[in-house]
Amino acid sequence: MHAVYGFVVGPLAWIAGAVFVLGLVFRLWVFYDLARRKDPMVLEYMSPKYALRSILHWSIPFHPVNSRRHPVMTAVTFLFHLSLVFTPLFLGAHMMLMDYYHGLSWPTLPDPLADLLTVVVIGACVFFGVRRVVRPEVRYVTTAKDWAILVLVALPFVTGFLAYHQIGPYQAMVVLHILSGEGWLMAIPFTRLSHMMLAPFIRGYIGSEFGAVRHARDW
Amino acid sequence: MTGTTPPTAPRKIQPDPGLDDALARLDESKIQKVVQRVLANETGARLKAYVETCVRCGLCSDGCHYYLSHDGDPQYSPVGKVKQTIWELLKHKGRVSPEALRRMALVAYTECNLCRRCAMYCPMGIDTAYMIQVTRRICHLLGVTPRYIQDTAHSHAATMNQMWVKEDEWIDSLLWQEDEAREEIPHLRIPLDKDGADIMYSVIAPEPKFQTQLIYLAAVILNESGLNWTMPSAPGWDNSDMAMFTGDFEIMGRLKRKHFELAQRLKVKRIVMGECGHAFRSVYDVGNRWLGWRSEPVPVVHAIEFYWELLTTGRLKVARKYEKKVTFHDPCNIVRGRGLHERPAKWSGPFVRISWRCIPTGNITIAAAREAESSTPARRTKPSGWKA
Ligand code: SF4
Ligand code: SF4
Numbered sequence: 001m002h003a004v005y006g007f008v009v010g011p012l013a014w015i016a017g018a019v020f021v022l023g024l025v026f027r028l029w030v031f032y033d034l035a036r037r038k039d040p041m042v043l044e045y046m047s048p049k050y051a052l053r054s055i056l057h058w059s060i061p062f063h064p065v066n067s068r069r070h071p072v073m074t075a076v077t078f079l080f081h082l083s084l085v086f087t088p089l090f091l092g093a094h095m096m097l098m099d100y101y102h103g104l105s106w107p108t109l110p111d112p113l114a115d116l117l118t119v120v121v122i123g124a125c126v127f128f129g130v131r132r133v134v135r136p137e138v139r140y141v142t143t144a145k146d147w148a149i150l151v152l153v154a155l156p157f158v159t160g161f162l163a164y165h166q167i168g169p170y171q172a173m174v175v176l177h178i179l180s181g182e183g184w185l186m187a188i189p190f191t192r193l194s195h196m197m198l199a200p201f202i203r204g205y206i207g208s209e210f211g212a213v214r215h216a217r218d219w
Numbered sequence: 220m221t222g223t224t225p226p227t228a229p230r231k232i233q234p235d236p237g238l239d240d241a242l243a244r245l246d247e248s249k250i251q252k253v254v255q256r257v258l259a260n261e262t263g264a265r266l267k268a269y270v271e272t273c274v275r276c277g278l279c280s281d282g283c284h285y286y287l288s289h290d291g292d293p294q295y296s297p298v299g300k301v302k303q304t305i306w307e308l309l310k311h312k313g314r315v316s317p318e319a320l321r322r323m324a325l326v327a328y329t330e331c332n333l334c335r336r337c338a339m340y341c342p343m344g345i346d347t348a349y350m351i352q353v354t355r356r357i358c359h360l361l362g363v364t365p366r367y368i369q370d371t372a373h374s375h376a377a378t379m380n381q382m383w384v385k386e387d388e389w390i391d392s393l394l395w396q397e398d399e400a401r402e403e404i405p406h407l408r409i410p411l412d413k414d415g416a417d418i419m420y421s422v423i424a425p426e427p428k429f430q431t432q433l434i435y436l437a438a439v440i441l442n443e444s445g446l447n448w449t450m451p452s453a454p455g456w457d458n459s460d461m462a463m464f465t466g467d468f469e470i471m472g473r474l475k476r477k478h479f480e481l482a483q484r485l486k487v488k489r490i491v492m493g494e495c496g497h498a499f500r501s502v503y504d505v506g507n508r509w510l511g512w513r514s515e516p517v518p519v520v521h522a523i524e525f526y527w528e529l530l531t532t533g534r535l536k537v538a539r540k541y542e543k544k545v546t547f548h549d550p551c552n553i554v555r556g557r558g559l560h561e562r563p564a565k566w567s568g569p570f571v572r573i574s575w576r577c578i579p580t581g582n583i584t585i586a587a588a589r590e591a592e593s594s595t596p597a598r599r600t601k602p603s604g605w606k607a
Contacts, residue, residue, distance in 0.1 A: 031264050038263025041508065058342060066340040069281055077342075137286070138277040140293035141302050146275050195272040199343045202268055206344035213504060213514075215558030218339045 023189030054207020254313025
């Protein structure tokens with residue numbers, strides 16, 4: 001088990017980080033190149049002012065009309081995304097690992113809060129899953145891939161939670177936690193999770209069209 | 220969370236020779252060839268980004284009047300329609316049967332009118348109308364278009380106007396309306412081909428064809444406002460564009476080039492157009508881009524914006540406000556296409572409400588759905604409450 005642990009926190013962590021970062025850069029380049037060659041309209045009409053206007057308006061919960069029409073979904077989505085990003089970055093245990101291996105440290109969240117945010121992520125995943133089943137318009141377009149991604153996102157948090165509370169075989173849980181977290185990172189550039197990087201550009205482009213050309217709002 | 224399951228309504232498909240005859244000539248490999256050609260040559264970053272990042276959340280549904288007016292039938296939601304068309308084509312690399320293509324053509328031509336409302340509802344800003352337009356483009360190149368709308372596109376190709384109006388009939392109609400109007404206002408003129416006028420007034424072909432008095436009314440307004448204006452006698456006077464809606468971008472390009480070149484030949488300062496919304500989209504947003512003009516080469520002013528200008532500059536005074544209540548339908552191409560929604564509100568009578576009951580006149584009610592399918596495009600949307 002120690003050897004496995006050594007591998008997942010060592011070489012595999014490097015690989016995952018590299019795939020994540022290089023993957024994002026590569027995919028961004030692919031899209032930029034594609035836009036330049038085959039969709040020059042996108043670059044031509046992109047307006048930084050209106051792109052930012054659109055992104056800003058959509059960053060405020062309950063501000064766009066549609067986010068008010070779905071208040072529960074809006075609340076869950078915002079909490080989910082915030083917790084998803086901040087919990088792993090500011091978890092004390094993660095910082096300590098970085099400190100141990102690379103001598104890096106930064107302020108962290110108190111453990112009970114991190115624990116709560118973890119529960120928020122898991123709860124949100126359950127909510128999204130339920131929504132995929134009970135909302136007909138979501139069920140109609142849901143595929144196996146969507147379930148796989150939901151599980152992939154939830155897994156590091158579920159295993160992290162179990163490991164922290166020492167439920168189940170601790171060492172195996174930790175290894176599973178690290179593995180799934182690395183899997184998640186590596187999947188981001190190449191799956192629907194790439195909306196992390198592409199959504200601002202898509203939003204920015206439609207915001208530019210709506211703002212600069214059509215003189216209308218898009219929120 | 221409202222968890223009712225709406226029925227996925229069975230469709231009554233009516234025969235449409237425009238679709239049936241074309242489909243009978245096709246097979247999977249012919250279809251695949253065209254799909255792959257379009258995907259390779261005409262699509263790029265947008266399609267790839269939209270397809271790969273859509274998280275299938277269904278939040279765009281509430282934006283769509285088809286979805287709302289079909290009691291939340293998921294087949295009518297924007298993402299549901301993308302699933303039945305572009306996703307399907309991509310999944311099979313374009314190798315789909317003629318029957319499958321029929322379903323896609325029906326979705327693309329009769330169940331989405333490209334109004335772009337869903338783009339305002341998707342948190343990511345995915346433009347479903349664009350993907351449905353790509354589907355229409357593919358259908359057009361395969362010859363699979365509903366007959367009635369195709370006929371108007373043929374008319375565009377042959378006459379440069381939508382309604383088979385011949386050149387002499389057009390000039391006759393203008394002279395006739397001038398005559399009629401002079402009964403009322405003796406000094407009124409409809410100046411033809413006046414060189415260097417400030418304004419070229421352009422209309423859609425259904426005006427001379429069915430509603431000729433609209434030209435009379437416009438002439439009265441332009442005349443009373445004391446403007447230096449003209450109407451062209453040559454083809455290119457029609458600003459409408461059904462070819463844009465069938466996916467026939469080549470004809471669209473010819474139409475718009477003709478239109479703008481006519482204005483340039485007359486050396487007018489700007490083109491003022493009648494009320495037609497889809498025509499505005501074609502001259503202001505879509506057709507010009509196809510030709511490589513970033514925006515219109517001759518400024519185009521839509522009727523609402525123009526009347527607004529006349530009223531606010533005092534060129535035109537309103538004698539009496541219309542006192543009855545007014546409902547303002549959602550004209551996508553000038554509201555989401557130009558932000559003109561507030562103007563009618565300010566100068567119409569007691570302005571009651573904006574109705575989201577879309578009347579997809581141009582490309583669906585008049586054209587595509589005549590024969591193509593049984594779905595009732597102008598069904599009334601119901602108010603809906605909060606959802607999860
Ligand atoms: S473009 Fe309009 S009609 Fe088409 S799916 Fe979106 S909201 Fe519905
Ligand atoms: S709202 Fe946007 S991301 Fe969600 S299903 Fe619709 S198109 Fe896809």
